[in-house]
Amino acid sequence: MTDEPVDSRTDGTTSRTQSETDGVETPIYHPGSNGEVDTDGEATTGGSSPPTPLAAAIGRIRRDPTLALPFVIAGVLLAVVDWVRRHDPLPTLVSDDGEGISISVEFVGYPTGISETTRSIESLVDLYLPYLAWGIGLEVAALAVVAGAGTVTIARALDEAGTATGSDVTGRIRRLLAYLGLVALFASAGRVLGSVGEVGPVLGLPLFVAVCVALVRFFVAPAFVVTGSGPIAALRRSNRVTRGSGWSIFALVLAFGLAAWLLTLVPLAYAGPVLSSALVASVHAVTVAVVWERADEAETSAR
16 A cells, blocks of 8 residues: 555544545545554554444544534424424424324434424425425425535535535535435435325335335445435445445434434424434434445455
């Protein structure tokens, strides 16, 4: 391995640089006591395994709480969207506040807070143009808020601000639009599945398994979009790098989904979007970055 410049940091995070010899982006490590570190810049000793992606993500946010700030802001804005939906004239579905709690896994494939209201597609049918534009605009605004928070958080976690994806305004806009496209794909798929209605166990079980497999396989797609891939390419690359890690990523999907659902039960008006964004979506985004880094490290080592 050729020597490369190292961006030394005081917070123990990993930085990256562009290889001058082959154009391949390679991880830069900060040696610990025995010259070995994990992908999060934390020294390992005596062959001990690195922390799990979830533990590594929580550790990064503890060291740099500002990583959670974009999703704190997004959570507040999602709460505002909930308030607007409840008070505008268009029909709105409100999550059940109460009676007969059933366990739910609130995981949609990308880091996001959980809104208390939703707008069904049927509610936008046969509307006058001003109402239709308002309804669609509000939904796009909600997705854009989540996309912006995810892009900023993952980019900061990956320290990608100065890489080939572009630190200029054009590069950032292009990256945001690609992330928004990915979010729109996930949201559209969720709406289609939500419109299927009741299905029996014969069809329901295979459909449930297929959705779980897709959520696991596409778990890292947001990070690939942030590092320069288009939405479809990001899905393909995520599907490739998650092979062999299905059960561990499925555990993350369950953990994030159950945690988000539990926070929606907090008996305070509009607390669900804020808490699920700040406490779950931010950790989810940094975890995606950690998994991407380890996949990138494995690919680089295999070359």
